Amino acid sequence: MQYFLSVMAIIWEWMRQIWIPTSSIRLAEAERRVLSIIKFPFDQQQVPIGDGLTINTIHTYNAEAKRSDRKRSPLVLLHGFGAGVGFWLLNLDALAAQHEHVYAIDLLGCGRSSRPRFGAKTTQEAEQFFIDALERWRIQFNLDKMILLGHSFGAYIGSCYAMAFPARVSHLILASPVGVPKEPVQVEPPNRQRTSIGWRLVRDFVLFLWNRGYTPLSVVRLLGPVGPRPVTAYVTRRFLIGPAVEEETSPATAEAGLETSAALADQIDRGRLKLPKRDVAQYLYHLCAQPGSGEFALPRVLKSNVFAYDPLEDRLGNSEIPRVTFFYGDHDWMDTEAGRRTVKSLNERQDAAESARLIVIPRAGHQMMIDNPDGFNQAVEQALEDHQE
Numbered sequence: 001m002q003y004f005l006s007v008m009a010i011i012w013e014w015m016r017q018i019w020i021p022t023s024s025i026r027l028a029e030a031e032r033r034v035l036s037i038i039k040f041p042f043d044q045q046q047v048p049i050g051d052g053l054t055i056n057t058i059h060t061y062n063a064e065a066k067r068s069d070r071k072r073s074p075l076v077l078l079h080g081f082g083a084g085v086g087f088w089l090l091n092l093d094a095l096a097a098q099h100e101h102v103y104a105i106d107l108l109g110c111g112r113s114s115r116p117r118f119g120a121k122t123t124q125e126a127e128q129f130f131i132d133a134l135e136r137w138r139i140q141f142n143l144d145k146m147i148l149l150g151h152s153f154g155a156y157i158g159s160c161y162a163m164a165f166p167a168r169v170s171h172l173i174l175a176s177p178v179g180v181p182k183e184p185v186q187v188e189p190p191n192r193q194r195t196s197i198g199w200r201l202v203r204d205f206v207l208f209l210w211n212r213g214y215t216p217l218s219v220v221r222l223l224g225p226v227g228p229r230p231v232t233a234y235v236t237r238r239f240l241i242g243p244a245v246e247e248e249t250s251p252a253t254a255e256a257g258l259e260t261s262a263a264l265a266d267q268i269d270r271g272r273l274k275l276p277k278r279d280v281a282q283y284l285y286h287l288c289a290q291p292g293s294g295e296f297a298l299p300r301v302l303k304s305n306v307f308a309y310d311p312l313e314d315r316l317g318n319s320e321i322p323r324v325t326f327f328y329g330d331h332d333w334m335d336t337e338a339g340r341r342t343v344k345s346l347n348e349r350q351d352a353a354e355s356a357r358l359i360v361i362p363r364a365g366h367q368m369m370i371d372n373p374d375g376f377n378q379a380v381e382q383a384l385e386d387h388q389e
Contacts, residue, residue, distance in 0.1 A: 019224040022289035027112060030283040033276075034086035040096040046112075047105075049136035056112040057137070058085050058104040060096035072384065073145040073170045074101035080152030081178075081298060082217055084111030084287050086280075087151075090373035098381060103141070107157060108133035109294020111287060118296040123309045126300035127160040134161050138168060147384065149173040151369065152334075156301065159312050166320040173383055174339075175327040175376075176366045179301060179308035181338030210304040215295045220288040228285045235281040238367065313338050317345030324356040325383040329364035329371060336360070359383060 017023055035042075035058075043061075046054035075095060079087050085104040088095075096102050106113040107130055120126040134157070138146065148169050150158030155177030162169040174180075209218075220227045302308055316324065324346055326339040339358050346356035359379045364371040 020221055020227065020289050021225055022286045024112070024290070027283075027286035027290060030279065030286045031084065031086050031112060033279045034089055034283045037089055037276075038092050040093045042092070042096070047137060047140050049108075049133060049140060053108065053114040053116060053133070055108060055114075055133065055137045056085060056106040058092070060092065060099075060102045062096055062098075062100055062102075065098060066100040072099060073147050074103060074141075074143055075099045075147045075149060075380075076143075077102070077104040078107060078148065078150035078154030078158050079104075079111070080150075080154050082284070082288055082295065083151075083154075084283070086283050088369065091369050091377055094373070094377035095380060105137065107154065107294055109297075115291055115293035118293050120297065120300055123301050126297040127157070129297060130157045130294070131161050131164050135165060135168075144168070145170040147171045147173065149175065149380070150177070151175040152178050152366065153298070156308070156312065159316060162321045163315060163319045166322070169321055171323040171325070171384065172321050173325045173327065173380065176329060176332050176334045176368060177312065177326070177339070178306065178334065180312045180342060181307065181335040182311045182313050183303070183305070183307035207304050210299050213296050213299050215292070215298050217288045217292060217295050220285070221292070227289055228282070231285040231288060232281040235277060235284060313342050313345075316342050317349070319346075321346075322352075322355060326356075326358040327368060327376070327379055327383075328358065328360055329366060329368045330360050330362050331365050332368070333366055357383070 035044075040060055040062075043059045045057055045059075047057045048054050077085075077088050077091075077095075079085065084106050088104050092102065092104065109115050109118060109129070118129065120129050145167075146169055148158045148162060148171070150156070150173070152175070155174040156179040158172060159174065159177065159179075162172045220231060223230070301310070324343070326343060328334060328336045328339060336358075343356040343358050347353055349355070359382060361368050361372055361375045361379050364375055369376040
């Protein structure tokens with residue numbers, strides 16, 4: 001029986017790779033190309049965390065930062081939903097120049113980390129899937145404390161970890177975090193009956209898929225050989241001129257291979273950055289097309305309207321996390337006001353005045369670390385400027 005199951009698994013994997021043009025080898029190569037623009041030396045390894053699982057980890061070490069007067073915990077970067085370590089490609093050089101140790105990891109079930117079967121049925125189980133893995137990873141490096149910086153879904157997971165292990169997080173930085181605001185009480189719109197039948201059918205079908213655990217990445221895999229097209233279209237359109245600016249794309253930006261936001265274009269003009277559109281699109285596609293695992297946490301922690309089942313706004317204010325900083329872009333689609341309310345509640349904790357703050361990054365949206373890399377990197381330093389341990 002075991003032999004039969006093994007054969008069937010091999011046949012299924014062969015059929016899957018015929019339909020979906022990806023593999024772990026292609027993902028590794030796409031990641032290598034994206035990371036090739038990083039100039040600061042870094043090590044990369046698959047860190048074992050037990051039970052045959054590994055966490056894909058990038059590590060930079062800066063001896064000059066060690067000799068400076070500033071004493072800081074290692075900086076640990078957590079990517080957002082559907083992303084990976086390669087999404088810090090425009091930030092690692094600047095961050096590594098300022099910190100003795102910087103780590104960027106693929107969350108368990110994401111990127112090039114192990115992708116175990118995701119069996120969580122509740123919000124708490126989904127959160128624990130990542131919390132346990134991150135704690136195991138920390139133990140492997142014997143990190144006493146961390147500055148934990150998460151983007152979007154990674155910010156949500158970072159918050160959950162910090163609330164579970166506050167003594168291990170010296171500073172929590174939440175970059176455009178998902179899952180913060182409470183869902184507002186809404187009255188049924190009076191024009192509901194005017195909604196077309198076709199639109200209601202589409203809406204109900206999407207809700208049906210979401211409630212059964214499907215994610216946007218499931219759609220990419222379902223499209224098979226056509227899957228790379230919408231991903232490439234997303235990368236191209238997402239990094240066109242952002243809604244907060246009007247400038248046209250510069251020639252230098254076009255040479256770099258990406259029509260993008262004006263802030264990023266300025267930095268490419270100065271010869272500081274190069275972001276190849278094709279490599280980023282291929283990397284994102286191979287991330288999305290891998291066998292599903294950690295992505296299935298999304299419908300467990302977020303409702304179909306993107307509000308969290310257990311909002312961070314209700315939880316962080318009662319936490320023991322010593323320092324918290326929120327980042328939002330000036331045209332971010334995340335709820336900045338929810339961040340402000342959470343900062344207020346954090347600062348109202350006993351003996352915790354001024355322990356939380358909120359920084360708005362100019363000329364940036366949700367993907368702030370790519371929209372305006374200089375602005376993002378400067379915001380990190382601003383958040384940590386008086387951070388001494």
